[in-house]
Amino acid sequence: MRFYRAFLMLLALSAVVPCAMASAMQPPSQSEFLPVEDIPPGEQIPAFTMVGAAYGFVWVALLGYVWSIASRLQEVESEITALESRGK
């Protein structure tokens, strides 16, 4: 019985102590949001990402469009060839 009581006490302590320590380490909860004038460097968007995305998009879109026109033109011209050979 004594052993059982001691075991329960230990179990309760092992649950409470880490909780108490964690709550002591936690920063106080935020009660209001305050705006900042100068954005810290770590939070700023890297310009290189934007420039890379813009140039990449232009390249991919233009290449895709050239390919699209070429394939559509090829399709129509082969249709014309087929129709003309059928008409002869």
Place this chain on the structure above:
Amino acid sequence: MKKLNPLLIGLSAIMLGVSPWIINAAPYESTMGLVQKIFYFHFPSAILFLVAALICGVASAIFLFGKKASADGWAIAAAELGLVFGTLTLVTGPLWARKAWGVWWVWDPRLTSSLLLWMIFCAYLLLRKYGGPGSDKLGAGMALFGMANVPFIYVSVNVWRTLHPQTSVVPTLPTDMGIPLWFCFAAFTMLFMALLNLRARLEHQRARVEALYLAEDEA
């Protein structure tokens, strides 16, 4: 003209391939820094977007009032190119704005009227594809409305106070920023001319296919 297209596409591909080195050599802008370099692709796309609207409008007017059927093919070609170059403008612009202004988009006259023109091109192409008989004349009217929007887009930054840079930034560019800009502009223009010609040929060949099917049905 058929031989000119591969030449124009090849030359513009070489120029666009070389452009990152030329743009990299250009100096940084004093307030915006590196992100301002989007300008070298954004400006040519935006100008050709407006040029496409003008070509589409003029070709539609010739089709509507001059009764020239071939002009309609040029109008469709210009509208599709307008949509492509408009998309490039409306994607590169917000990427630049997010860094320079802190927002992706603002509803100022330049951006809003550009979006409106892009939507007109979308509507025009959807109408031509799914509109059925009579959509050619209705589309031509819509293209004239799109063309009327062009001067408004161009002067909007000078008339109203906006976040967008004014038109005066281009003529006042220093030489080391002007060279990469006009180099990219030449490359984009050559590509635009070749694509316009190819797209119009596609439309004229489609008309030929329809004529061949009609002739076959009659025979």
